[in-house]
Amino acid sequence: MDRVSPFPISTRWPAQNPRIIQLYSVPTPNGVKVSIALEELGLPYEPHFVSFSENEQKSAEFLSLNPNGKIPAMIDPDGPDGDPVGLFESGAILIYLAEKTGRLMPNEPIGRYETIQWVFFQVGGVGPMFGQFGHFFKFAADKIAGNPYPVERYRDETRRLLGVLEERLQGRSWLMGDEYTIADIATFPWVRGLDVFYKAGDILGLEEFTAVRDWVARASSRPASIAGLDVPKRK
Numbered sequence: 001m002d003r004v005s006p007f008p009i010s011t012r013w014p015a016q017n018p019r020i021i022q023l024y025s026v027p028t029p030n031g032v033k034v035s036i037a038l039e040e041l042g043l044p045y046e047p048h049f050v051s052f053s054e055n056e057q058k059s060a061e062f063l064s065l066n067p068n069g070k071i072p073a074m075i076d077p078d079g080p081d082g083d084p085v086g087l088f089e090s091g092a093i094l095i096y097l098a099e100k101t102g103r104l105m106p107n108e109p110i111g112r113y114e115t116i117q118w119v120f121f122q123v124g125g126v127g128p129m130f131g132q133f134g135h136f137f138k139f140a141a142d143k144i145a146g147n148p149y150p151v152e153r154y155r156d157e158t159r160r161l162l163g164v165l166e167e168r169l170q171g172r173s174w175l176m177g178d179e180y181t182i183a184d185i186a187t188f189p190w191v192r193g194l195d196v197f198y199k200a201g202d203i204l205g206l207e208e209f210t211a212v213r214d215w216v217a218r219a220s221s222r223p224a225s226i227a228g229l230d231v232p233k234r235k
């Protein structure tokens, strides 16, 4: 038997090529972190689209790989010691891919921990706070009509986090300096999404964050980003 079939998720999303990484995702800021990293690393992978409109992320097959019912999730049939490994949480997946390949993260210990620190900053701060901002500003605006508090709260926190990134990027091309790492890959899709998905450039005053804007433009224009930003294709 191949090494992907034992994972129940493969009954709903069968692997065409079970010898390569299987990615279960949607092209959202969390999902594209993994496709962009895989493209940067040149690792072959098979993307599977998980339909939110059909609530597939909460299906029994998906929950068998990620009990938290959120994309992205991944199976590497060629994991540590050649054994297959299934993973969820984008930050854990990015660290795994960096360590598997010895790329996209400095090898020396302090640089490695600093990179992981910025990945956690994204996963614990940028993602949840920007996500709440987008929820109230765009997706649930009708539910809070007449109450400015939710948008103001998350707008202020989003701007504060952008300020942290702006400061970090002074004199640096990337979050870790000269080296493009998983910290950039984790973070830039979320900042890009403020404009592209939420159309919130004005309310957030995005033009003030010049170093952040230049960094997003640099990261977005990398060939791997262009290739990974639309994966898996929406059905």
Ligand SMILES: N[C@@H](CCC(=O)N[C@@H](CS)C(=O)NCC(=O)O)C(=O)O
Binding pocket: 028, 029, 030, 031, 052, 057, 069, 070, 071, 072, 088, 089, 090, 091, 123, 127
């Ligand atoms: N901390 C998780 C967050 C994942 C997450 O929030 N994924 C969203 C899409 S961006 C999702 O699957 N939402 C569907 C749902 O909550 O049902 C990670 O970084 O992987």
